[in-house]
Amino acid sequence: MLSLHQLRCFLAVYEHGSLTAAAEHLGYAQPSISEQIRTLERTLGVDLFARIGRGVAPTAAAETLRAHAERTVESAEEARRAVQAVTALETGTVRFGMFGTARLYAGAALIADVLERHPGVRVELVGQNSSDVYDDLRRGRIEAAMIAVPQVHSEGMSVTPVAHDELVYISANPDHLRSPVTAHGLAMASLVMAETTWRANDSTRIVLRQMLHETGRNPQTRIEVEDVETAVELVGMGLADSVVPRGVADQLLPRLAPTAGMVALRPRQVDTLAIVHRNRATLSPATRLMIDLATARIREICEPI
Amino acid sequence: MLSLHQLRCFLAVYEHGSLTAAAEHLGYAQPSISEQIRTLERTLGVDLFARIGRGVAPTAAAETLRAHAERTVESAEEARRAVQAVTALETGTVRFGMFGTARLYAGAALIADVLERHPGVRVELVGQNSSDVYDDLRRGRIEAAMIAVPQVHSEGMSVTPVAHDELVYISANPDHLRSPVTAHGLAMASLVMAETTWRANDSTRIVLRQMLHETGRNPQTRIEVEDVETAVELVGMGLADSVVPRGVADQLLPRLAPTAGMVALRPRQVDTLAIVHRNRATLSPATRLMIDLATARIREICEPI
DNA sequence: GTGAAAGCAAAGGGACTCCCTATGGGTATC
DNA sequence: GATACCCATAGGGAGTCCCTTTGCTTTCAC
Numbered sequence: 329m330l331s332l333h334q335l336r337c338f339l340a341v342y343e344h345g346s347l348t349a350a351a352e353h354l355g356y357a358q359p360s361i362s363e364q365i366r367t368l369e370r371t372l373g374v375d376l377f378a379r380i381g382r383g384v385a386p387t388a389a390a391e392t393l394r395a396h397a398e399r400t401v402e403s404a405e406e407a408r409r410a411v412q413a414v415t416a417l418e419t420g421t422v423r424f425g426m427f428g429t430a431r432l433y434a435g436a437a438l439i440a441d442v443l444e445r446h447p448g449v450r451v452e453l454v455g456q457n458s459s460d461v462y463d464d465l466r467r468g469r470i471e472a473a474m475i476a477v478p479q480v481h482s483e484g485m486s487v488t489p490v491a492h493d494e495l496v497y498i499s500a501n502p503d504h505l506r507s508p509v510t511a512h513g514l515a516m517a518s519l520v521m522a523e524t525t526w527r528a529n530d531s532t533r534i535v536l537r538q539m540l541h542e543t544g545r546n547p548q549t550r551i552e553v554e555d556v557e558t559a560v561e562l563v564g565m566g567l568a569d570s571v572v573p574r575g576v577a578d579q580l581l582p583r584l585a586p587t588a589g590m591v592a593l594r595p596r597q598v599d600t601l602a603i604v605h606r607n608r609a610t611l612s613p614a615t616r617l618m619i620d621l622a623t624a625r626i627r628e629i630c631e632p633i
Numbered sequence: 634m635l636s637l638h639q640l641r642c643f644l645a646v647y648e649h650g651s652l653t654a655a656a657e658h659l660g661y662a663q664p665s666i667s668e669q670i671r672t673l674e675r676t677l678g679v680d681l682f683a684r685i686g687r688g689v690a691p692t693a694a695a696e697t698l699r700a701h702a703e704r705t706v707e708s709a710e711e712a713r714r715a716v717q718a719v720t721a722l723e724t725g726t727v728r729f730g731m732f733g734t735a736r737l738y739a740g741a742a743l744i745a746d747v748l749e750r751h752p753g754v755r756v757e758l759v760g761q762n763s764s765d766v767y768d769d770l771r772r773g774r775i776e777a778a779m780i781a782v783p784q785v786h787s788e789g790m791s792v793t794p795v796a797h798d799e800l801v802y803i804s805a806n807p808d809h810l811r812s813p814v815t816a817h818g819l820a821m822a823s824l825v826m827a828e829t830t831w832r833a834n835d836s837t838r839i840v841l842r843q844m845l846h847e848t849g850r851n852p853q854t855r856i857e858v859e860d861v862e863t864a865v866e867l868v869g870m871g872l873a874d875s876v877v878p879r880g881v882a883d884q885l886l887p888r889l890a891p892t893a894g895m896v897a898l899r900p901r902q903v904d905t906l907a908i909v910h911r912n913r914a915t916l917s918p919a920t921r922l923m924i925d926l927a928t929a930r931i932r933e934i935c936e937p938i
Numbered sequence: 939g940t941g942a943a944a945g946c947a948a949a950g951g952g953a954c955t956c957c958c959t960a961t962g963g964g965t966a967t968c
Numbered sequence: 969g970a971t972a973c974c975c976a977t978a979g980g981g982a983g984t985c986c987c988t989t990t991g992c993t994t995t996c997a998c
Binding site: 372373374392393397399400403404407408412415420422423466467469471606609610612614 | 636638640677678679680684690692693697701702704705709711712713715716
């Protein structure tokens with residue numbers, strides 16, 4: 329079977345016109361080069377050099393081979409360089425998972441951070457929904473992600489909490505905001521909740537369910553929508569109240585529901601944002617960079633852990 | 634040091650998404666491939682695959698490496714071929730792809746032509762179906778082929794049309810043959826079509842779909858069979874009509890459906906037969922000979938371009 | 939013409955690589 | 969929870985790679 333080593337030896341011999349000189353140039357002994365050329369000739373079934381007393385002379389076949397051999401060796405070298413460039417974050421793709429409020433808080437800024445440091449790279453911020461992100465992690469399509477936990481079961485996954493995001497009650501009705509909202513108040517309220525498709529796994533929902541469960545109540549939502557922006561708008565129109573992470577309220581209330589306000593829950597409830605990756609996974613430099621940048625950004629907005 | 638063997642293993646693993654499958658495909662044991670990949674990863678200093686319990690997932694570095702690896706392996710293969718070509722016609726094997734009607738028209742005669750000129754060579758006429766031929770071309774298992782286009786996408790391929798083959802309507806019912814068949818008539822007809830497995834890529838089908846599509850109709854076949862001989866026989870039994878290249882009708886009607894006749898389509902429709910090979914491939918003298926002979930044979934039967 | 943120098947081939951041996959089988963652990967699927 | 973699948977590791981045999989030594993042929997100098 330043809331090998332790069334054979335081609336490299338061939339080129340050296342061709343250029344130097346001598347096995348001995350080629351060997352010296354490559355740092356081998358002369359018989360080693362002799363053997364490589366011989367096996368190359370055997371695999372190709374062609375004589376490449378005519379042995380002429382003093383030195384060697386390339387045959388027609390060698391002339392033909394030379395250009396191809398150079399291109400092949402060059403191409404292999406190019407492959408090595410290309411991979412190296414990816415490692416150095418000069419080029420290639422950086423893929424990271426980010427779901428829900430984490431993306432809302434830090435998505436654009438995170439990408440900006442990466443591009444500022446490494447202008448050559450492509451960035452993919454994956455995160456249509458939490459199930460997708462989780463699946464991508466499990467199947468190795470992405471190395472790590474920042475998501476809100478509790479999530480779908482996390483066995484086999486390493487979960488590193490990085491920040492708490494307090495849940496707040498938002499409403500356009502000032503009467504609803506006079507004092508922190510208790511489980512009782514929550515059970516009485518007319519609520520709009522987002523992420524309806526993922527309601528079973530949605531982190532905020534799970535936290536609320538737990539809070540209500542402890543007082544023996546069942547959460548009932550009045551309106552279900554997909555994206556949190558719509559929920560906030562509905563709150564602004566006074567059609568319902570809602571519970572959202574504080575960062576979301578800070579960002580969206582002024583823009584989408586200027587007349588609405590927020591109040592804490594009692595007892596205080598928090599979403600936990602965490603970095604998640606597969607156990608025992610060795611993270612690439614690119615992913616570690618994403619983790620560091622994302623963590624920094626999130627901690628500016630939420631309470632660091 | 635990077636080696637071709639490592640790159641070949643890498644590509645196999647990338648394509649199969651599994652070490653085991655790659656090992657089977659290459660004819661090695663699984664641990665051997667595992668070791669090759671591991672040493673490749675070590676020499677490059679990058680993880681190429683994420684081991685995810687069941688199978689492996691390529692990393693970003695692997696995505697980058699793939700294109701270069703393919704080019705390198707391909708280049709080495711090309712080098713081998715180029716040298717081989719120097720001595721080809723005396724001892725070597727002549728391998729040529731020929732699919733569908735082209736083979737039916739010229740297969741046996743073509744082999745006879747080659748053997749007459751070069752009694753020493755082995756001849757392989759490859760062509761189970763168009764997808765296979767195309768794959769063989771891409772991977773360099775055959776240097777060139779004569780096939781009917783339009784084919785699966787042809788990027789990286791050099792396509793040289795050599796002849797047109799008119800499509801004709803065949804039927805055992807004289808009423809159906811009174812005048813050229815239009816798109817309307819075709820849509821009304823009860824048709825038997827061959828090459829059912831490759832229906833999506835079959836050249837004749839594509840031409841017909843285009844013809845019907847322009848009049849807003851959908852082609853519907855009554856009967857689907859694999860080989861065109863069966864289709865013609867069914868036409869002969871009066872069970873359905875069909876559309877075949879004229880050369881096929883000329884050859885097969887007298888033999889398999891003596892009572893049937895043919896009539897043109899309106900507007901006229903043609904299959905294009907073309908020589909296809911990889912861009913920048915150095916064709917061996919043997920292959921060039923095959924191309925010349927095949928072209929000559931085909932032009933005797935169809936309309937030259 | 940003869941000795942010396944240069945260069946390739948062959949032989950023998952040590953280290954390493956390649957590839958195998960057998961086995962263990964983790965992960966999906968039923 | 970049992971099963972099947974897939975990868976990693978371990979250990980060993982065969983082959984390769986590369987070395988040094990040696991011998992042969994050609995070339996060059998005297």
